[in-house]
Each structure stands twice: as structure tokens, then as C-alpha cells.
Amino acid sequence: MDQALRRRLLIVAILVAAWVAAVLLRLAYLQLVCYQEYLARAQRQQQHVVEVAPKRGEIYDRNMHPLAMSIPVDSCFAVPSEIADQDLAARLLSGVLGIPREAIAARLASSRSFAWVARKLPPEKAQAIAALNLKGIYFQKESQRFYPKRELAAHVIGYVDIDGNGLGGIEYELDSQIHGKPGRMLVLEDARRRWFARTDQTVDAGANAVLTLDEKIQYIAEKELLAAIEGTHALAGTVVVENPNDGEIYAMANWPRFNPNAAGDSPAEARIDRAISALCEPGSTFKLITLSAAFEERITRPEEVFDCQNGAVYIAGHRIRDHRPFGLLTVAGILAHSSDVGAIKIALRLGAPKFYEYIRAFGFGAPSGVDLPGESKGLLRPLENWTPISVGSIAMGQEIGVTPIQLLSAVSAIADGGLLYRPHVVKELRRGSQFLAPAGARAASEPRQVLRPQTAATLRHLMEGVILDGTGKLARLDGWTAAGKTGTAQKIDPTTGRYSRTQLIASFTGFAPLNQPAVAIIVSLDSPVGLHEGGQVAAPVFKRVAEQVLAYLDVPRDVPLKLQLQRAALRGRAVDPGTEELEDFTPADPETEALLGKDETATRGSVEQTESVSAPTVAVAEEGGVPIPALTGKTMREVTEECLRLGLEPVLVGTGVALDQTPAAGAGMRRGSKITVRFGSPARGGGRAHQ
Amino acid sequence: MKRIDNSRLVCVLAPSRLRDLARWAGLGTLCLCVALSYVWQHFHCIQLGYELEDLKARQAQALVLNSELRLEIAGMRNPGRLDQIARVQLGLTQPVPGQVEFVNGPSGAEVAAYRIPRTPAVPGQARLLDGPSGGSQ
Numbered sequence: 096m097d098q099a100l101r102r103r104l105l106i107v108a109i110l111v112a113a114w115v116a117a118v119l120l121r122l123a124y125l126q127l128v129c130y131q132e133y134l135a136r137a138q139r140q141q142q143h144v145v146e147v148a149p150k151r152g153e154i155y156d157r158n159m160h161p162l163a164m165s166i167p168v169d170s171c172f173a174v175p176s177e178i179a180d181q182d183l184a185a186r187l188l189s190g191v192l193g194i195p196r197e198a199i200a201a202r203l204a205s206s207r208s209f210a211w212v213a214r215k216l217p218p219e220k221a222q223a224i225a226a227l228n229l230k231g232i233y234f235q236k237e238s239q240r241f242y243p244k245r246e247l248a249a250h251v252i253g254y255v256d257i258d259g260n261g262l263g264g265i266e267y268e269l270d271s272q273i274h275g276k277p278g279r280m281l282v283l284e285d286a287r288r289r290w291f292a293r294t295d296q297t298v299d300a301g302a303n304a305v306l307t308l309d310e311k312i313q314y315i316a317e318k319e320l321l322a323a324i325e326g327t328h329a330l331a332g333t334v335v336v337e338n339p340n341d342g343e344i345y346a347m348a349n350w351p352r353f354n355p356n357a358a359g360d361s362p363a364e365a366r367i368d369r370a371i372s373a374l375c376e377p378g379s380t381f382k383l384i385t386l387s388a389a390f391e392e393r394i395t396r397p398e399e400v401f402d403c404q405n406g407a408v409y410i411a412g413h414r415i416r417d418h419r420p421f422g423l424l425t426v427a428g429i430l431a432h433s434s435d436v437g438a439i440k441i442a443l444r445l446g447a448p449k450f451y452e453y454i455r456a457f458g459f460g461a462p463s464g465v466d467l468p469g470e471s472k473g474l475l476r477p478l479e480n481w482t483p484i485s486v487g488s489i490a491m492g493q494e495i496g497v498t499p500i501q502l503l504s505a506v507s508a509i510a511d512g513g514l515l516y517r518p519h520v521v522k523e524l525r526r527g528s529q530f531l532a533p534a535g536a537r538a539a540s541e542p543r544q545v546l547r548p549q550t551a552a553t554l555r556h557l558m559e560g561v562i563l564d565g566t567g568k569l570a571r572l573d574g575w576t577a578a579g580k581t582g583t584a585q586k587i588d589p590t591t592g593r594y595s596r597t598q599l600i601a602s603f604t605g606f607a608p609l610n611q612p613a614v615a616i617i618v619s620l621d622s623p624v625g626l627h628e629g630g631q632v633a634a635p636v637f638k639r640v641a642e643q644v645l646a647y648l649d650v651p652r653d654v655p656l657k658l659q660l661q662r663a664a665l666r667g668r669a670v671d672p673g674t675e676e677l678e679d680f681t682p683a684d685p686e687t688e689a690l691l692g693k694d695e696t697a698t699r700g701s702v703e704q705t706e707s708v709s710a711p712t713v714a715v716a717e718e719g720g721v722p723i724p725a726l727t728g729k730t731m732r733e734v735t736e737e738c739l740r741l742g743l744e745p746v747l748v749g750t751g752v753a754l755d756q757t758p759a760a761g762a763g764m765r766r767g768s769k770i771t772v773r774f775g776s777p778a779r780g781g782g783r784a785h786q
Numbered sequence: 787m788k789r790i791d792n793s794r795l796v797c798v799l800a801p802s803r804l805r806d807l808a809r810w811a812g813l814g815t816l817c818l819c820v821a822l823s824y825v826w827q828h829f830h831c832i833q834l835g836y837e838l839e840d841l842k843a844r845q846a847q848a849l850v851l852n853s854e855l856r857l858e859i860a861g862m863r864n865p866g867r868l869d870q871i872a873r874v875q876l877g878l879t880q881p882v883p884g885q886v887e888f889v890n891g892p893s894g895a896e897v898a899a900y901r902i903p904r905t906p907a908v909p910g911q912a913r914l915l916d917g918p919s920g921g922s923q
Contacts, residue, residue: 161860166853167846243860283835291835293842314865646886 149275152301169221177231250368254358275301307343316346327623339507342516378584381492388453411483431565442490510612513546570634579605581629603633610769725760742766749774
């Protein structure tokens with residue numbers, strides 16, 4: 096190799112080495128000196144912090160049927176500084192969203208860095224906006240609340256605002272627990288905005304709430320309330336169904352109602368939960384409290400006779416009239432026929448201080464503690480503010496304001512042997528498989544004994560008389576015993592400031608079955624038109640709701656069904672030979688006749704044949720039916736021995752020989768059921784007159 | 787000028803030098819492999835990140851779809867809607883008291899096992915069998 100070539104090669108090698116050295120130096124400079132600067136610049140371009148909205152907890156009924164759910168949907172926002180032509184963008188977005196162009200333009204002009212265009216969009220609109228491919232327009236996932244059962248239990252469930260904050264019902268009451276806490280997510284994205292890595296910060300999902308409501312019972316209550324409202328043209332109404340054995344609310348129906356999916360479209364009046372906030376005078380239903388106090392203090396007996404003075408009594412210079420004149424009435428009769436005069440006389444004998452004490456003990460004048468917002472505590476003046484007429488007025492349900500839930504709690508206490516439970520709608524709170532403690536102040540509390548069990552049993556017996564012989568005959572159930580009390584209260588006319596003769600609140604409250612109550616129900620109708628007494632308009636609603644709910648809960652019947660109903664029930668069944676005598680049953684009720692069809696007799700054979708082939712129905716004998724013996728006239732020992740022999744639990748009230756019993760002799764009951772037997776002296780049966 | 791013939795001289799590489807050369811070559815190859823594997827790993831990691839994000843997006847979509855379907859089922863099971871269908875479309879009426887009986891029958895699984903369709907005798911014809919024991923007919 097000659098010298099020249101070697102020199103050239105050397106020069107090239109030096110140049111290459113210099114180039115390599117330069118690259119290495121540049122690399123070293125970038126990696127060592129400029130590292131932090133370029134790292135920060137890369138992170139600014141690649142990393143994004145994304146807010147992750149929490150998933151709001153779901154709300155279920157007691158059978159885990161969803162009542163409120165949340166689904167992530169797209170919300171559209173803009174970064175106005177990135178939009179070159181805001182007018183064009185506003186016009187295009189206006190076409191998709193159906194919002195005036197000026198409104199969108201105003202939103203885009205309101206900020207340089209962030210402006211909502213439209214929140215919680217339907218998927219098709221979000222896709223349409225995405226298809227526009229506008230620079231500076233972005234989407235963010237937000238959780239939207241849906242109520243799949245629409246108006247069902249809307250007052251209990253409540254509703255949320257656009258930001259997902261609870262504004263009513265359980266949504267408001269448990270907002271802190273079902274809302275959850277938002278999280279953040281650090282994502283890395285490339286130049287094409289594709290994510291390729293992320294770091295999650297835990298999102299605290301909201302807890303799921305399980306309510307004591309049963310959606311089917313709720314539907315029954317709402318359906319029957321709606322039918323009653325349509326039939327009576329009442330302004331408003333409430334039906335509440337409660338389990339008297341633990342205070343769980345099965346249903347809470349109100350009218351007017353609203354759709355929580357569009358709560359803002361309904362008037363504020365429709366969103367009021369009247370069951371817990373509507374304050375009204377209870378009327379005659381409050382006589383239950385009057386008699387409870389009197390029996391508990393042993394100042395009277397059911398068979399004691401009072402002179403109801405042909406329907407008028409003077410108290411503190413005021414004349415109070417009965418709804419119709421009564422002469423001599425037993426205490427049981429006073430309740431059954433709802434005599435105001437009789438109730439006033441009993442209250443006067445009881446005295447105001449004792450009466451006040453029992454009113455407070457039943458929870459009136461204080462919130463019932465139901466775990467819903469906006470509960471009214473009622474209106475009960477302190478004893479020192481009572482006037483001389485107050486004791487008489489309150490005895491018949493005036494001068495006192497109560498809510499339906501307060502009244503129902505008191506009746507539930509009578510049904511459950513004198514134990515007063517806190518009514519509640521929240522069964523449990525869950526986060527995954529973890530059970531959470533109930534919401535603070537609403538934690539479960541022990542029931543209070545407000546009456547002796549014997550007093551409660553006496554009241555139950557008297558309340559049964561209201562349905563069998565008194566003002567509540569239309570509440571009599573087919574297949575079950577029941578007890579209750581009617582009420583018709585006058586409203587204050589705001590124009591005159593006096594009691595209105597046309598504006599009334601008709602109510603009925605009761606429970607069933609008599610000995611082992613499974614449900615307690617209150618029905619209240621505000622200002623019915625036409626028929627307006629509680630026994631006329633509210634009692635039938637109680638009957639319809641109670642019969643459907645008891646059948647749904649599979650509560651054993653404790654009285655035989657009406658014969659025509661048995662016949663209707665057995666239509667189409669493959670009856671066994673032992674039930675052939677049912678062929679002789681003749682419907683006595685015209686409605687049932689119509690139900691069965693006029694030409695049923697002629698076609699029945701073919702119908703049975705067709706139905707037995709296409710849809711055979713299994714006829715099942717009543718489970719565990721024990722025929723109730725006749726116990727009247729027997730001693731306590733004989734009654735006890737007879738009941739224990741049959742596997743029944745006797746509830747003995749009074750002393751002496753058995754005067755009557757509930758259920759009546761001949762009815763069928765399950766073993767272990769309670770049978771109430773009232774004892775007394777036959778000689779004292781007539782009682783004594785009280786002036 | 788005297789010419790010196792050194793064509794017979796042979797440059798002999800020392801074995802130790804050859805070993806050093808081989809060692810350095812091996813070390814260089816190793817370093818290259820490590821560097822390449824690091825680079826490959828880095829890019830593969832990014833690629834997996836894309837795939838993972840894709841799967842997460844699909845999972846999120848599936849969860850949303852699941853929620854939407856659950857919402858739809860809940861709406862379909864609205865008692866008011868079912869009542870309307872029963873009364874208006876099917877012409878059913880409300881049962882009178884006593885007409886509904888709850889029977890403590892076999893569990894749903896037992897019923898399902900009893901009604902499970904077997905292989906049809908004739909291709910294309912599926913039928914429900916009478917029961918596990920007598921199901922050959």
C-alpha cells in the first residue's frame with residue numbers, strides 16, 4: 096500500500112472516529128446533561144392523569160332485584176383554546192345535539208381550558224360527535240343513574256342530580272356511603288393517543304344498599320292506591336305495608352308519584368314522601384291509643400258499658416257530637432262504632448297526664464326514626480299547653496298531628512304484643528362481600544315494650560270487632576282474620592281556619608292475620624270525593640292489598656275461604672274424588688257469578704277438560720291444618736290442655752271461663768299458631784253503665 | 787544496495803493473543819446480545835402494554851354491556867310492565883284468593899335435569915324426554 100492511500104485511509108478513519116465521537120458525545124450530552132429536561136418534556140407529552148369517577152352503589156329490594164343502577168356514559172367537553180373555528184364547531188355540534196348554536200358557542204367562549212359541551216349523552220349522540228372528529232373536542236366517562244322500575248318506590252329510592260349527588264330518599268340518606276370516592280389514573284399514550292401503560296389509584300366504589308322493600312308488594316300497594324285515587328278522585332294518598340314483627344317496611348306507596356329518571360320534570364309536590372312527612376290529624380284511628388292507655392292503666396274493661404248520651408257531650412263548654420247518635424255502648428262497641436263521645440269519656444277518666452305519657456310512649460311527637468330524610472316529628476303540644484278540651488279532642492284524634500308511619504308503628508306495636516320497633520327501609524349495606532355497618536344515627540335499636548302483651552291482645556280482639564261488626568266491615572279478608580280501625584279526619588280549611596266539612600282524610604290501619612300478624616298496613620286518602628269515610632274508601636284498599644300480600648307471602652289461612660271463591664279457585668283443577676261435593680257450591684255473590692261466567696255451567700265440563708290437558712293445575716291440601724275446637728265455656732286449665740294437645744299456643748286474656756275465641760271454632764290453623772281466648776264471668780257479661 | 791529477502795518470515799500469532807481476541811469477541815457479542823435483548827424487551831413491553839390496554843378497553847366495554855343488559859333485564863321485569871302484558875296481551879286476570887298454591891316441589895336443578903333434551907332420534911328433531919328413567923321413548 097502506498098503512502099498516499101494510507102494517508103487517505105487515515106483521514107477517513109479520523110473523520111469516522113470524529114463522527115462517532117460526536118454522536119457519542121451528543122448522546123452523552125442528551126443522556127447526562129439534558130436528561131431531566133427531556134424526561135419532563137416526554138412525560139408532559141405522554142402522561143395524562145385521568146379522573147376516574149366512582150361507581151355509585153346499586154340499590155336492591157329485599158330479593159336483590161335492582162331498583163337503581165349506574166352505567167358509565169360519555170360526556171363531551173371542549174378545550175376551547177385548541178379549537179380553531181369555534182363558530183363552525185358550535186354549528187356542527189348544534190346539529191348533532193339539538194341545542195341552539197348560540198348556547199354552544201357561549202359555552203365554548205366561557206373558558207379557554209375546559210368547557211362542558213353536553214353531559215351524559217346517549218350512545219348514538221356520542222358516536223355522532225366522535226364521527227365529526229373535531230379538534231379540541233373530547234369525551235369523558237361519567238356514571239349515570241338509572242331507575243329501571245321507573246315510578247316504583249320512587250319516594251323511597253329518591254333521585255340524584257346531574258353530578259350524581261343524592262337529592263331525595265335513600266339516595267340522599269345514604270349518599271356518603273353509596274356515592275364512593277373518585278380515583279385517578281396515570282396513563283401513557285403515544286402520538287396517536289393510544290394508551291400503552293397506566294398506573295391505577297384505587298377507586299372507592301360506593302356500597303350497595305339492600306332495602307327491606309319487596310318490589311312485588313310495592314307494586315301491589317301502588318296499583319291499589321292508584322285504583323283508589325282514580326275511584327275516589329282524592330288529591331293524594333299513601334299506603335304503607337310493614338312487617339309488625341321487626342319494623343321492616345315492605346312497601347311505601349305515595350300519590351302523586353314521579354319518575355326518578357326525570358325527576359326535574361315533575362312538580363316538587365309529587366316528590367314529597369307523604370308517608371313520613373304528611374302531617375294530619377289521625378281522626379278515629381287515634382282511639383286505639385286512647386283505649387291502649389286505658390286498658391294498660393286498668394281503668395276500664397272491654398265489656399264495660401258507657402253512656403254515649405245520644406251522640407253529644409259537653410267538655411269545657413264545647414259541645415262535641417258523634418257522627419251518629421249512640422246510646423249505651425261497651426268499650427268494644429265504642430271502638431267498633433267509633434264513638435267520639437265514648438272515647439272522650441274514657442280519656443277523661445284516664446286523665447291528661449297519663450294520656451300524654453302514653454301518647455309519647457307510642458312515639459307521637461317525635462320522629463319514628465325511619466331511615467329516610469325529611470321525616471316530620473308530628474305535632475303534639477306539651478302537656479302544660481293543653482287546654483281543658485285537649486284531652487277530649489286528642490282522644491278522638493284532633494288537636495294532634497301525626498304521620499302515617501307514626502300511626503302504623505303504633506298499630507304494629509299492638510299487633511306485636513306491645514313491642515314498638517323502629518320502622519326502617521335499609522336492610523343492609525354491602526361492598527362486595529363485605530357487610531358495612533348501618534348508617535350512623537340510624538343504627539338498629541332495640542324495640543320498646545309500650546304495652547303489656549295482655550293489653551295488646553285485648554286491643555287486637557277489639558280491633559277485629561271493628562272489621563267484623565263495626566265501621567270497617569269492608570276490610571274483612573277472605574281467608575284470613577284481620578284487625579283494624581277506620582278514621583275520618585276533617586282538614587283545616589285554610590280560608591276559614593276552621594274544620595272543613597268537605598275536605599277530609601279517610602284512613603284505615605290494621606294488620607293480619609289476627610294471632611300471628613304478618614303485615615300491618617295503613618291506607619290514607621286525602622280529600623276523597625263522594626264517599627269519604629275511612630270505612631268506605633280506605634278499608635276496601637286495605638282488604639285488596641292485604642289479601643294479595645298475604646297470598647304472596649304464603650301466610651297460612653286461618654279462616655275458610657268463601658265458598659264461591661273456593662269454587663272459582665278449583666276451576667280447571669284435576670280435583671280428586673274427595674272434593675266432588677264442591678260441585679254443589681252456588682255462588683252467592685253477583686260479582687263472583689259474573690267472574691265465573693253465566694254459561695259456565697254448560698261449558699264447565701269442556702273447559703275443565705281443555706284446561707286439564709293444556710295447563711294442569713295441582714290441587715294441594717292446606718298444609719298442616721289443625722281444626723280449631725270450640726272452647727267457649729271451658730276453664731283456663733281445660734283450654735290450655737286442649738290447645739297444647741292440638742299443638743296450638745294459647746293466649747289467655749282475662750279470668751273466669753272462656754267467653755269467646757279467635758279464630759272461631761272450625762277454622763284451620765297451622766300447628767304452633769296462636770289462639771286467643773278471652774275469659775270472663777258470664778254474670779258480668781252485661782257490664783255496667785257509666786254516666 | 788543489498789537486497790534482503792524476508793519473504794520466508796512468517797508472522798506467528800501467539801496463542802494467548804488469539805485467546806484474548808476470542809474472549810473480547812465473545813464479550814462483545816454478549817454485550818450486543820444483552821443490548822439487543824434489552825431493546826427487544828423494551829419494545830415488546832410497550833407492545834404488550836398496547837395489547838393490555840386493548841384488553842382492558844374490551845373488558846370495560848364488556849362490563850358496560852353487562853350493566854346495560856342487567857338494566858334492560860331489570861326494566862323488563864318491572865312488575866307494572868309484566869302486569870300490563872299479562873292483562874292486555876295475554877288476557878289474564880288476577881287470581882281470586884285461594885287460586886294460587888305454592889307447592890314445595892323439586893328444586894330448579896332437578897327440574898332442569900328432568901327436562902334436559904337428549905340426542906334426537908331423528909337428526910334435526912329435538913324433543914323433551916319424559917324423564918331420566920323413562921326417557922328412552
